[in-house]
Amino acid sequence: MSAKIRLYVEHPLGAGQSVPLDRDQAHYLFGVMRLADGAPVALFNGRDGEWQAGVAEAGKRGGTLVCQEQSKPLQLPPDxxxxxxxxxxxxxxxxxxxxxxxxxxxxxxxxxxxxxxxxxxxxxxxxxxxxxxxxxxxxxxxxxxxxxxxxxxxxxxxxxxxxxxxxxxxxxxxxxxxxxxxxxxxxxxxxxxxxxxxxxxxxxxxxxxxxxxxxxxxxxxxxxxxxxxxxxxxxxxxxxx
Amino acid sequence: MSAKIRLYVEHPLGAGQSVPLDRDQAHYLFGVMRLADGAPVALFNGRDGEWQAGVAEAGKRGGTLVCQEQSKPLQLPPDxxxxxxxxxxxxxxxxxxxxxxxxxxxxxxxxxxxxxxxxxxxxxxxxxxxxxxxxxxxxxxxxxxxxxxxxxxxxxxxxxxxxxxxxxxxxxxxxxxxxxxxxxxxxxxxxxxxxxxxxxxxxxxxxxxxxxxxxxxxxxxxxxxxxxxxxxxxxxxxxxx
CATH class of the missing domain: 3.40.1280.10 (SPOUT methyltransferase, trefoil knot domain)
Incomplete structure (x- = not known):
C-alpha cells in the first residue's frame, strides 16, 4: 500500500531517516489532513526518489516523519x-x-x-x-x-x-x-x-x-x-x- | 485592416447583410468597448466564415452591424x-x-x-x-x-x-x-x-x-x-x- 499524501521536503531521505516538519507542513498534515501517529505519507526531495514514511510525532507547530522504504527511484525530467x-x-x-x-x-x-x-x-x-x-x-x-x-x-x-x-x-x-x-x-x-x-x-x-x-x-x-x-x-x- | 473585436452571432452573414444586436451584445460593444458608428467588428456564426462588419446603429439596448466583406472562409474543425x-x-x-x-x-x-x-x-x-x-x-x-x-x-x-x-x-x-x-x-x-x-x-x-x-x-x-x-x-x- 502506498501513501496517498505526497509531500515535498528539503531534508535528505533514506531508510530509517527522521524528517522534521516545519510549522506549515505540520498544520497541513495534522490540522488539515488529520493524520495520526503511524499514518503513511510519501516524501520526495528532488534528489533521493520517493520514500514511504510514517508519522512518528505529531504536534501543532512541528512533528517528525520516519522514512521506511523507497517507493520510487529518482526520475529526473529531460533537460x-x-x-x-x-x-x-x-x-x-x-x-x-x-x-x-x-x-x-x-x-x-x-x-x-x-x-x-x-x-x-x-x-x-x-x-x-x-x-x-x-x-x-x-x-x-x-x-x-x-x-x-x-x-x-x-x-x-x-x-x-x-x-x-x-x-x-x-x-x-x-x-x-x-x-x-x-x-x-x-x-x-x-x-x-x-x-x-x-x-x-x-x-x-x-x-x-x-x-x-x-x-x-x-x-x-x-x-x-x-x-x-x-x-x-x-x-x-x-x-x- | 481587420477588426480586433470578434463576435459570434446567430444571424446569417453575407455582403451588405444587416445584423441586429441583442442587449448583451450592444452592452459589450457600445458600453464596454465604446465602439462608435462605423467602428469595425469581425463576425462569425459557425456557418458563413468570418465577415468584417461596421457599426451602423449603436444603442443602449440594441444596435445594428452591417457586413462588408468576408475576411476568412468557414473552417470546420476535424470531426x-x-x-x-x-x-x-x-x-x-x-x-x-x-x-x-x-x-x-x-x-x-x-x-x-x-x-x-x-x-x-x-x-x-x-x-x-x-x-x-x-x-x-x-x-x-x-x-x-x-x-x-x-x-x-x-x-x-x-x-x-x-x-x-x-x-x-x-x-x-x-x-x-x-x-x-x-x-x-x-x-x-x-x-x-x-x-x-x-x-x-x-x-x-x-x-x-x-x-x-x-x-x-x-x-x-x-x-x-x-x-x-x-x-x-x-x-x-x-x-x-
Missing part, C-alpha cells in the same frame, strides 16, 4: 527549459503548474516587448511548482527562475541548447524535431506573450542559430494552452513519453 | 469529439475553453463512476466555448452536449467513430494513430476523472472494438492538462495541424 512571458496571475500560475506536470526541468519567466508584467512573485510560482510535483507523482521539482529580459537571455544563450520557438505568424511548419537533433540534447521551449512577439524579436529568434520554428495549428492558442501543446510535441518526439 | 468527466468548476471551464481552441467539433461531458458532479451548467459551458472561439480566431463554435452517463454513451456508440482513451494505468503505449486509421475518420478522445476510471470501466473501454489506448507520459496529468496533451497528439497525427 527541457520552459520559457514564457508572464500573463494574468491565474494563467501564469497555470503555466507553472503545467510545466511541472509535463516534465520541464526549469521554468524561466521572460520579459518580452509586449509583456505587460514587470515583476513576478518568484516564491509564489516556486510554491506552485512544488504543489504540482506533489500532485502529479513526480520525484523532481522544476526550478522557477527570476524574471529576466529576453534579449539578455539570448545574448547569454548556452552553447548546445536548442530553442523551439512557437510563432503564431508562422503557419504550416509542423514539427520534425526527431530528425533535427539527438535525444538527450538540452532544449528550451519559448512561448510568446498574448500579443505575440515584436517584429524585432521575431527576426532575432528566426536568425538564432539554434532556433526551430514550430506551428501549433490554425487557431491562435492562449499562452497556457500553447505551453502544454508545445511540451507535448517535444516530449513525444524527444522526451520521456 | 473530433472531446469527452471528459466534469471536475471542479474552474477546471471544467478550462477544459471547454481548451477544446474550442484546440479544434474539437463537439464537447461531451460524461459521468463516470468516480465523477463527483451530478450536473453541469450546459448554458454556461456553451458560453465559454463561444468566448474561446471568439478569442482564438476560429470560425466555428463546438457544441457542448448535456451531461450523460458513460455506459449509455458507449451502448449507443456511433459506428465508425474511433475512440482514443487515455489511461493513467497504461504505461509505455505511445501513439501510433497515423498508422491505425485514415485521415478524416471521425474520432473521440476520452479523458478520465481525477480519480481515474473504475476497474469495470477500464475493462469495458479496453474491450471496446474501436478503442485505442494511449499513454500521456510518466507523470499523472490533471484532467485539463491531459485534454490539451491528448488533442495535441491527435491534431498532429490526424487533424488539421
Amino acid at each position: 527541457l527549459w520552459l520559457m514564457f512571458a508572464p500573463i494574468k496571475k491565474a494563467r501564469t500560475d497555470f503555466i507553472v503548474e503545467k510545466a511541472a506536470e509535463m516534465g520541464a526541468a526549469r521554468i524561466l519567466p521572460v520579459q518580452t516587448e509586449f509583456t505587460n508584467s514587470e515583476r513576478i512573485r518568484q516564491d509564489r510560482l516556486q510554491a506552485h511548482a512544488v504543489e504540482a510535483a506533489e500532485q502529479c507523482g513526480g520525484t523532481y521539482v522544476p526550478d522557477v527562475a527570476e524574471l529576466q529580459k529576453l534579449p539578455r537571455l539570448l545574448d547569454q544563450w548556452p552553447a548546445g541548447r536548442e530553442l523551439m520557438f512557437c510563432d503564431e505568424a508562422e503557419a504550416g511548419n509542423t514539427l520534425q524535431l526527431a530528425a533535427e537533433t539527438q535525444k538527450n540534447a538540452p532544449w528550451a521551449i519559448l512561448i510568446g506573450p498574448e500579443g505575440g512577439f515584436s517584429e524585432a524579436e521575431r527576426k532575432r529568434l528566426h536568425n538564432h542559430p539554434q532556433s526551430h520554428v514550430v506551428s501549433l495549428g490554425p487557431r491562435i492558442l492562449r499562452a497556457d494552452t500553447a505551453a502544454v501543446a508545445a511540451m507535448t510535441l517535444w516530449q513525444q518526439a524527444l522526451g520521456d513519453w | 473530433l469529439w472531446l469527452m471528459f468527466a466534469p471536475i471542479k468548476k474552474a477546471r471544467t471551464d478550462f477544459i471547454v475553453e481548451k477544446a474550442a481552441e484546440m479544434g474539437a467539433a463537439r464537447i461531451l461531458p460524461v459521468q463516470t463512476e468516480f465523477t463527483n458532479s451530478e450536473r453541469i451548467r450546459q448554458d454556461r459551458l456553451q458560453a465559454h466555448a463561444v468566448e474561446a472561439a471568439e478569442q482564438c480566431g476560429g470560425t466555428y463554435v463546438p457544441d457542448v452536449a448535456e451531461l450523460q452517463k458513460l455506459p449509455r454513451l458507449l451502448d449507443q456508440w456511433p459506428a465508425g467513430r474511433e475512440l482514443m482513451f487515455c489511461d493513467e494505468a497504461e504505461a509505455g503505449n505511445t501513439l501510433q494513430l497515423a498508422a491505425e486509421t485514415q485521415k478524416n475518420a471521425p474520432w473521440a478522445i476520452l479523458i478520465g476523472p481525477e480519480g481515474g476510471f473504475s476497474e469495470a470501466e477500464r475493462k469495458r473501454l479496453h474491450n471496446h472494438p474501436q478503442s485505442h489506448v494511449v499513454s500521456l507520459g510518466p507523470r499523472i496529468l490533471r484532467a485539463d492538462t491531459a485534454a490539451v496533451a491528448a488533442m495535441t497528439l491527435w491534431q498532429q497525427a490526424l487533424g488539421d495541424w
Whole structure:
C-alpha cells in the first residue's frame, strides 16, 4: 500500500531517516489532513526518489516523519527549459503548474516587448511548482527562475541548447524535431506573450542559430494552452513519453 | 485592416447583410468597448466564415452591424469529439475553453463512476466555448452536449467513430494513430476523472472494438492538462495541424 499524501521536503531521505516538519507542513498534515501517529505519507526531495514514511510525532507547530522504504527511484525530467512571458496571475500560475506536470526541468519567466508584467512573485510560482510535483507523482521539482529580459537571455544563450520557438505568424511548419537533433540534447521551449512577439524579436529568434520554428495549428492558442501543446510535441518526439 | 473585436452571432452573414444586436451584445460593444458608428467588428456564426462588419446603429439596448466583406472562409474543425468527466468548476471551464481552441467539433461531458458532479451548467459551458472561439480566431463554435452517463454513451456508440482513451494505468503505449486509421475518420478522445476510471470501466473501454489506448507520459496529468496533451497528439497525427 502506498501513501496517498505526497509531500515535498528539503531534508535528505533514506531508510530509517527522521524528517522534521516545519510549522506549515505540520498544520497541513495534522490540522488539515488529520493524520495520526503511524499514518503513511510519501516524501520526495528532488534528489533521493520517493520514500514511504510514517508519522512518528505529531504536534501543532512541528512533528517528525520516519522514512521506511523507497517507493520510487529518482526520475529526473529531460533537460527541457520552459520559457514564457508572464500573463494574468491565474494563467501564469497555470503555466507553472503545467510545466511541472509535463516534465520541464526549469521554468524561466521572460520579459518580452509586449509583456505587460514587470515583476513576478518568484516564491509564489516556486510554491506552485512544488504543489504540482506533489500532485502529479513526480520525484523532481522544476526550478522557477527570476524574471529576466529576453534579449539578455539570448545574448547569454548556452552553447548546445536548442530553442523551439512557437510563432503564431508562422503557419504550416509542423514539427520534425526527431530528425533535427539527438535525444538527450538540452532544449528550451519559448512561448510568446498574448500579443505575440515584436517584429524585432521575431527576426532575432528566426536568425538564432539554434532556433526551430514550430506551428501549433490554425487557431491562435492562449499562452497556457500553447505551453502544454508545445511540451507535448517535444516530449513525444524527444522526451520521456 | 481587420477588426480586433470578434463576435459570434446567430444571424446569417453575407455582403451588405444587416445584423441586429441583442442587449448583451450592444452592452459589450457600445458600453464596454465604446465602439462608435462605423467602428469595425469581425463576425462569425459557425456557418458563413468570418465577415468584417461596421457599426451602423449603436444603442443602449440594441444596435445594428452591417457586413462588408468576408475576411476568412468557414473552417470546420476535424470531426473530433472531446469527452471528459466534469471536475471542479474552474477546471471544467478550462477544459471547454481548451477544446474550442484546440479544434474539437463537439464537447461531451460524461459521468463516470468516480465523477463527483451530478450536473453541469450546459448554458454556461456553451458560453465559454463561444468566448474561446471568439478569442482564438476560429470560425466555428463546438457544441457542448448535456451531461450523460458513460455506459449509455458507449451502448449507443456511433459506428465508425474511433475512440482514443487515455489511461493513467497504461504505461509505455505511445501513439501510433497515423498508422491505425485514415485521415478524416471521425474520432473521440476520452479523458478520465481525477480519480481515474473504475476497474469495470477500464475493462469495458479496453474491450471496446474501436478503442485505442494511449499513454500521456510518466507523470499523472490533471484532467485539463491531459485534454490539451491528448488533442495535441491527435491534431498532429490526424487533424488539421
